Amino acid sequence: MSSTSHVTEDQRSQLAESGYTVLDQVLDHDVVARVLEEIEPHFGLNGWGRNDFEGLRTERVYAMLAKCPSVAALVEHPAVLELLDDHLRPSRVLAACQGTRIHPSETAQTLHCDDDLPGVARPRPPWSVSVMWALSPYTAANGSTLFVPGSHRWDSPRQPTEQETISVELAPGSALVWLGGIYHGAGPNTSDEVRTGVSIIYFQPWLRQVENMVLVVGPDKAAQFSPTMQRLLGYGVIDGNFFGHVDGRDPIKLIPSTLEKQE
Ligand SMILES: O=C(O)CCC(=O)C(=O)O
Structure with missing residues (x-):
């Protein structure tokens, strides 16, 4: 790591080659505690997700920047911004910022790509970069995110299978960063504990209206x-x-x- 860099060359190349990387325990404990304190009152207000994708045993806190301003420290974390520089133009925009809490007995989320929606043929450069910040431990048992390494390079017809996935575990204060084209999804929660985190997506700047x-x-x-x-x-x-x-x-x-x- 150079004196001015917040990420290692290994992390940068893992993101480019495998489609994901981990920033291990880069948040101070007090930042994690502050975000948890702000978000906690919002869990329990909206009920469960409305479909299998949102998660029928998952709670989501949308509009998080309006409700929990301390999450800004995660959105503009210098290590994340540095990784974004490799894949998105400098005027990238924040596309989503939500709290997620996966409860026991939640099933696995369908494997998907975050920037696949317009249905344009793959492979292609990423239109988005996503970050999952762990506010609690993320374990294979409680639903840590499943990835198909390298799938961001696949062409359009190829679909992922469960057998191709790996589960990426995280300690609180860590971030999982991935490119929009990689197949991934939340794992099943077979434990008796909740998995709590913040999910953030950044888009290329041109994925927006010319006039706001x-x-x-x-x-x-x-x-x-x-x-x-x-x-x-x-x-x-x-x-x-x-x-x-x-x-x-x-x-x-x-x-x-x-x-x-x-x-
Ligand atoms: O919660 C996770 O581990 C991944 C969530 C995700 O990919 C999504 O909700 O689109």
Whole structure:
């Protein structure tokens, strides 16, 4: 590691070659404790995930930066930013930041790629980089993330199998960093303990509108337009009610009187 670098050459090459790497125990205990203290009251408020992908025995705290500001230390952690530099353009954007708590008896999440949604042929350079911060121990028994090493280089037709996965265990304060094209998913929780962490996704800067329409036309002003127009502005979600959500909900619900105007 050079005197100015927060990551090793091995970590950089593992991320590029295998598609994932680990930053072992890089957070101070008091940072972990602060984030846990801020997030704890939000668990238990929203209930379980609404489908198998969100996890029927998993709790998620969306809009985390608005609820738990200390998570900013994780989002802008210097080691993570350095790894992002290798794969995303400097003006990358934060795409998601959520707390996750996987409870006992949760089943394995479907193996997926984080940047596969537009259905463009693979392999290709990553459109996203994801980071999972462990706030509790992540073990194979309680659902540590499963990866198919090297699968970010696969072509489009090839699909992963469970037999190809490895489970990456983490100590609290560690981060697991992966490229958008790697097949992965949360493992099953066969233990009697919860697995708690923060999941963050960064996107290439061009995965966004040219004009930031929902700021140009805020919810009050958007109320004068038709539902078609509101959706064009960006008050909507795609892909299973997910991309574009605000705190887990369709942003069109933020527009006053929207319900009367729904098509
Ligand atoms: O929780 C994990 O270990 C991975 C989660 C994940 O990949 C997702 O929710 O998309």
